Amino acid sequence: MVVNVPKPQDELLDLLDGYHSLFIVGCGGCPVGCDSGGTERIEELATFLTKNGKKVIGSVLIDFLCNKALVGSKLIYHIEKLKGTEGVVVVSCGIGVQATGKMIDIPVIPANDTLSSQGMQGLWPSEERCAGCGTCYLALTGGICPITSCSKSLINGMCGGQHDGKCEVETDRDCGWYQIYTRLKEVGKLDNLKKIPRLRDYRKMDVSDTERNTTRWALEKENMYEAPQQSSEKEEA
Amino acid sequence: MSRLQESLKEGKFTITGEIGPPKGVDLHHCMEDEVEYIKDRVVAINVTDNQSSVMRISSQSICALLVQKGLEPILQITCRDRNRLAIQGDVLGAYVQGIRNILCLTGDHNSAGDHPESKPVFDLDSVSLLDAISSLKEGKDLAGQELEGVPEDIFQGAIVTPGADPVEMQLIKMERKIEAGAQFFQTQAIYDTVAFENFMKEASKFKVPVLCGVVLIKSAGMAKYMNNFVPGVQVPDEMIKPLSEAPKEDRPKKSVELMSEFIKEVKPMCEGLHIMAMGWEKYVPEMLDMCEL
Numbered sequence: 272m273v274v275n276v277p278k279p280q281d282e283l284l285d286l287l288d289g290y291h292s293l294f295i296v297g298c299g300g301c302p303v304g305c306d307s308g309g310t311e312r313i314e315e316l317a318t319f320l321t322k323n324g325k326k327v328i329g330s331v332l333i334d335f336l337c338n339k340a341l342v343g344s345k346l347i348y349h350i351e352k353l354k355g356t357e358g359v360v361v362v363s364c365g366i367g368v369q370a371t372g373k374m375i376d377i378p379v380i381p382a383n384d385t386l387s388s389q390g391m392q393g394l395w396p397s398e399e400r401c402a403g404c405g406t407c408y409l410a411l412t413g414g415i416c417p418i419t420s421c422s423k424s425l426i427n428g429m430c431g432g433q434h435d436g437k438c439e440v441e442t443d444r445d446c447g448w449y450q451i452y453t454r455l456k457e458v459g460k461l462d463n464l465k466k467i468p469r470l471r472d473y474r475k476m477d478v479s480d481t482e483r484n485t486t487r488w489a490l491e492k493e494n495m496y497e498a499p500q501q502s503s504e505k506e507e508a
Numbered sequence: 509m510s511r512l513q514e515s516l517k518e519g520k521f522t523i524t525g526e527i528g529p530p531k532g533v534d535l536h537h538c539m540e541d542e543v544e545y546i547k548d549r550v551v552a553i554n555v556t557d558n559q560s561s562v563m564r565i566s567s568q569s570i571c572a573l574l575v576q577k578g579l580e581p582i583l584q585i586t587c588r589d590r591n592r593l594a595i596q597g598d599v600l601g602a603y604v605q606g607i608r609n610i611l612c613l614t615g616d617h618n619s620a621g622d623h624p625e626s627k628p629v630f631d632l633d634s635v636s637l638l639d640a641i642s643s644l645k646e647g648k649d650l651a652g653q654e655l656e657g658v659p660e661d662i663f664q665g666a667i668v669t670p671g672a673d674p675v676e677m678q679l680i681k682m683e684r685k686i687e688a689g690a691q692f693f694q695t696q697a698i699y700d701t702v703a704f705e706n707f708m709k710e711a712s713k714f715k716v717p718v719l720c721g722v723v724l725i726k727s728a729g730m731a732k733y734m735n736n737f738v739p740g741v742q743v744p745d746e747m748i749k750p751l752s753e754a755p756k757e758d759r760p761k762k763s764v765e766l767m768s769e770f771i772k773e774v775k776p777m778c779e780g781l782h783i784m785a786m787g788w789e790k791y792v793p794e795m796l797d798m799c800e801l
Contacts, residue, residue, distance in 0.1 A: 427635035
């Protein structure tokens with residue numbers, strides 16, 4: 272399970288500043304288990320966005336957004352709606368946001384922040400990587416993660432080591448910031464780079480006790496069984 | 509106010525030099541040879557911080573020794589080896605040792621150096637390091653805690669690569685560095701006057717002084733190496749050819765001639781020069797004489 276939690280509402284609205292028409296893509300995998308996604312969350316989100324002056328053109332729940340082939344094959348049914356959309360709000364972990372971003376030419380905006388689970392890369396691991404930084408930057412970086420695609424995990428832009436689009440660490444490694452720059456230029460959003468917070472908060476990578484003690488963090492935790500027991504008691508009563 | 513800041517404020521064409529601390533405790537080469545040749549020709553001297561990710565004497569220690577000699581250092585700080593606590597502590601420590609100029613860099617990745625197995629830190633980067641120093645100058649650390657005694661007159665700078673592709677990204681980051689408090693820029697080496705002129709057309713609108721980076725080319729081989737392996741540096745063929753044709757003993761003379769021609773051309777475009785002689789310190793006075801600097 273890749274644990275992800277809803278972004279603070281104010282932060283999400285900030286990221287959506289300037290966007291009018293939106294489409295929501297939700298993941299039916301981990302976020303459902305985390306209570307941070309699924310049909311209900313998509314509906315809540317649509318209501319919230321509409322209340323805040325956004326036009327939600329449509330939405331879709333796809334089983335696992337970490338599976339790009341699946342994402343593509345499902346989004347194709349919504350192509351007409353997507354054509355008239357300025358941004359796609361993605362309800363998933365950072366991997367799902369990146370994978371969705373790869374399949375469409377529309378800016379993607381994460382609705383969730385991913386917590387660090389120290390290495391889990393989704394159920395269909397592909398090239399996208401999420402470090403669980405707890406501060407998903409993907410809305411501002413063209414759906415390409417600066418933390419995992421940059422060898423120095425820089426958030427303030429390309430360092431001096433970029434050479435022909437490659438990283439200074441290895442000649443065949445792509446420079447993440449070169450990709451972010453190219454992508455943002457393509458979609459006319461280079462101004463996004465001015466909005467990225469300049470300092471990282473590493474506390475967000477250290478998952479709190481409250482989060483660790485949920486059933487979604489570790490399925491074998493004892494309290495996983497509390498919920499069904501309580502409900503069956505209620506039924507008996 | 510540091511002499512460097514004063515010189516730039518007065519609008520003087522300002523020249524800085526650079527030395528690299530040794531690996532080991534023999535200071536002879538660094539403090540005698542390198543410094544002696546350039547000290548009377550530059551306003552301040554950069555001291556590199558574990559340059560190319562190779563472990564050496566700390567920049568701060570050499571800077572403190574320069575201060576003792578009555579010279580003005582520019583402390584280079586990279587973000588590769590220390591987190592925000594260590595770096596802020598070093599900035600304050602440098603201040604009490606009389607160091608006023610700081611150049612903020614992200615730093616090369618560890619994999620390029622002699623300790624590739626070490627942990628890359630990068631808690632801060634060039635931009636957030638500038639932010640940290642700006643905050644200290646205003647009397648607070650990055651966490652917002654008040655300082656006892658404020659290092660108000662630190663003069664902080666950053667670097668920019670005018671020959672980088674895409675140069676647009678350099679300009680975006682340059683602007684971000686200025687927002688974070690950069691008061692001067694030193695550039696990566698550049699040899700193409702047209703590229704530099706184009707860059708300065710954009711960069712001059714920020715109204716922050718730019719010192720053009722000068723690296724003497726020792727041989728055609730070095731030029732080719734830089735073209736292949738140093739990002740954002742392109743030595744034009746017109747400079748490589750005369751060097752490859754010159755007999756070995758005439759190369760320094762040829763190199764100095766070529767660079768002085770370049771300097772004369774870029775002088776009206778920028779606020780000064782940053783000379784990285786890398787072992788050829790003894791030729792720096794001759795080169796500057798030719799440019800009447």
